[in-house]
Amino acid sequence: MSESWTSFEGVLRYACHVLQPTRILEWGPGDSTLIMAQECPDAHILSIEHQEPYYQAALKRTKMLGNVQIVLAKRACGNANEGMGYIGEPLRAIVRAGAYMPSANVFDLVFVDGRDRQDCLSVAFALVKEEGLVLLHDALRKRYRQAIEMYPHHLIIGDTAVMSRGRALDGFLPDTATA
Numbered sequence: 001m002s003e004s005w006t007s008f009e010g011v012l013r014y015a016c017h018v019l020q021p022t023r024i025l026e027w028g029p030g031d032s033t034l035i036m037a038q039e040c041p042d043a044h045i046l047s048i049e050h051q052e053p054y055y056q057a058a059l060k061r062t063k064m065l066g067n068v069q070i071v072l073a074k075r076a077c078g079n080a081n082e083g084m085g086y087i088g089e090p091l092r093a094i095v096r097a098g099a100y101m102p103s104a105n106v107f108d109l110v111f112v113d114g115r116d117r118q119d120c121l122s123v124a125f126a127l128v129k130e131e132g133l134v135l136l137h138d139a140l141r142k143r144y145r146q147a148i149e150m151y152p153h154h155l156i157i158g159d160t161a162v163m164s165r166g167r168a169l170d171g172f173l174p175d176t177a178t179a
């Protein structure tokens with residue numbers, strides 16, 4: 001595989017290649033959703049959006065893809081009556097599917113590229129498989145540092161953080177790569 005490591009796309013494609021995931025969670029649908037659907041046609045992709053116009057746009061872009069589920073889940077801050085779920089939706093989706101387990105180990109891959117990313121990383125920690133990967137776009141923002149370091153294994157490639165609870169990342173990149 002030949003990839004550029006400066007943007008999230010190369011890292012995301014490579015993570016799909018390495019993991020061959022069957023269950024993917026994303027916050028912030030867009031190009032990334034299509035990339036994952038292309039790389040992992042057999043995976044189920046749950047993607048969460050908090051803004052109606054971008055939800056509609058994501059629905060339109062993915063309507064031909066049977067393996068992508070886009071969920072509109074508004075953020076709770078501001079007016080609590082407006083709705084909740086942006087952070088908790090993956091947990092609710094699992095409960096609805098009757099697949100809840102206390103140590104969830106549900107997703108092989110989580111891509112965080114929406115709002116409230118620190119909170120998303122905390123929920124991802126609870127839901128990602130031991131050997132799975134969590135990717136964070138725009139990882140160089142200082143406010144994400146603490147959440148990234150919550151993961152025992154983490155590295156930054158370009159503008160993307162790669163994190164894992166149990167997978168050592170020392171040899172994650174191929175020998176030919178220059179991060």
Ligand SMILES: C[S@@+](CC[C@H](N)C(=O)[O-])C[C@H]1O[C@@H](n2cnc3c(N)ncnc32)[C@H](O)[C@@H]1O
Pocket residue numbers: 027028029030031032033049050051054113114115
């Ligand atoms: C960076 S975007 C998500 C990008 C997506 N993962 C991709 O690869 O294209 C993160 C969030 O910004 C919002 N967003 C998307 N397009 C936008 C735009 N043109 N202007 C403002 N916000 C936007 C959406 O709510 C989206 O969830």
